[in-house]
Amino acid sequence: MMKKYILLTTLVLATMMAFCQSAGKLFIIGGGDRSEALMNELVQASNLQPTDYIVVLPMATSVPEESFAFVRKQLSQHCSNPVVSFDFTKEQANQHQSWIDSVKFAKLIYITGGDQSKFMDIVRGSRLYEAMHQAYSGGATISGTSAGAAVMSAVMITGEQRGEREGSNLKSVKRNTVVTAEGMGFLRNSIIDQHFIIRSRYNRLLSVLSDYPKKMLIGIDESTALVIHNNIARVVGDSQVVVVSDPQKIKVFSSEKVEFKKAKIALLGPGQTFNIR
DSSP: OHHHHHHHHHHHHHHHHHHHOOSSEEEEEOSSOOOHHHHHHHHHHHTOOTTOOEEEEOTTSSOHHHHHHHHHHHHHTTOOSOEEEOOOOTTHHHHOHHHHHHHHTOSEEEEOSSOHHHHHHHHTTSHHHHHHHHHHHTTOEEEEETHHHHTTBSEEEEEEEOSOEETTEESSOBTTOEEEEEOOOSBSSEEEEESTTTTTOHHHHHHHHHHOTTSEEEEEOTTEEEEEETTEEEEEESSOEEEEEOOEEEEEOGGGBEEEEOOEEEEEOTTOEEEOO
16 A cells, blocks of 8 residues: 555656656747847757757737748858748638647747737637647747747736836836736746846836736846746846846735835846746
8 A cells, every 4th residue: 555655646746747847948038139149049958950940930020021031040040950930820820730730849939029919819729829838848949039038928918008108118116007918828937028127127027026926027138038947047148137026015005006025136147047936
């Protein structure tokens, strides 16, 4: 009986570890210019073999052909693997089986910038969505920049905001101000923001933190990326990443403004790592 109990416990633990850890990687770029060094990091992280190929998904952008051509040119500087683009429509995301299968077996999937809501309106709940997760579980690297970074988390910042703004930024820190939606869900316990430091999106990040206090909020600057594998995130690129979590004693006062205490904050540069779980 004891041997059966030990065997059962071992199987349960193994299943839990498999659930918590994926064979794949995430390479999340905060937008802006992508240096040759950063693209080389992406190719190296993907561990491409001679028979592997790369799929670009340009559905977020209004200029898919131009975006694909630029990404292909950059990637081709660092590898000789085929690079193809599939500009899915909502209908094709469920019915174009040859494209869906190509995504499922790709070793590197790259999501361009643009409008994250436009991308998710096509992918959410589709067979393409399932294929992307199957690729990730099977060892593929999922990468994206700007909008392609925002879609990585289960809770996605859409870019839309309620209330007063100054330019593209919120003027205050309030709850129920930043519009969120369902993203791809490669990250379950974290929320990604992009173009972060250069666009001073601190008020937005703190507002989302007040709405989702149990999540880790991650702001990635331009020309910078997070490489994530088995819950360990490593910063690469030219700038920094801001991580905020665990706000305590959240209170709401005048006009939905919030206050909290003892939140954890980290400002991380290239080479630094942290546990994203």
